[in-house]
Amino acid sequence: MGVSARRGTPLTVEEIRATALRLIDAGGVESLSMRKLAAELDVNPMSLYHHVANKTELIKGICLETVVPLLHLPPADGAPWQDQLRALAYAYRRLARTHPALWTYVHNHPDVIELKEGGLWEVLLRILPAAGVPEDKRLGTADVLHGFVWGLLLAESLGHIGGDQAEANFEIAIDLITRGLPEH
CATH class of the missing domain: 1.10.10.60 (Homeodomain-like)
Known part of the structure; x- marks a missing residue:
């Protein structure tokens, strides 16, 4: 050096x-x-x-x-999967809000980084078995959950939803995920 x-x-x-x-x-x-x-x-x-x-x-x-090491991802501490998934979603949202240009660029340029690389994806795949998602459906479920939260954050960042209700809307989305996930 x-x-x-x-x-x-x-x-x-x-x-x-x-x-x-x-x-x-x-x-x-x-x-x-x-x-x-x-x-x-x-x-x-x-x-x-x-x-x-x-x-x-x-x-x-x-x-x-x-960036990923700063996310404060939920540890495997035995907390209910719903709490862990909520914490993961909020960590992802903080990333999108703290570094919006980087977040948008990475999603628009998949050649830069494989989105399934790194801590976020690993934590999600750790949480899904606790939510009752069968092994053969975990990757597909993870893709759908990522797409759902990503789309919500994209709509929020573009001003299509949210505004003064951004926190409440995000909480509604996470509630929908945690209530519906065990049925799939």
Whole structure:
């Protein structure tokens, strides 16, 4: 890890990701370039490539190594599956609201990251057996639940539903899921 003549301190992948996420939050993924990121970090753009292969790999790293660990996913602590599913849905919603540009980009660019990669999906697949979902239906059920919550969050982010009632509407959706899930 070299030290930039301009900055005087070593560059780290964590600093690169944190700075890139801040720039994404401010202007969207499309506005992020390796040159802008390098300027923000006060390094030569080529210095970034010692830590990340390209922008796509940087975004994937931000998702899996920076954002997902901050989600406060429900632990396997024996809590009722309904409480765990509710906590998971709210963690996903916080992600969508805290980093909307990144959330939207990842969903519109499945080549960047497999949505079934990472902690959210693993926790969902851990919860479904407790909800009584048979093994042969778990992946399909997980896909449908993700699509349902994703669609709700997309509609909320576009202003189609929610407004002052966003919290209440989200709670209604989670209640519908938890009441209907055991029957499938």
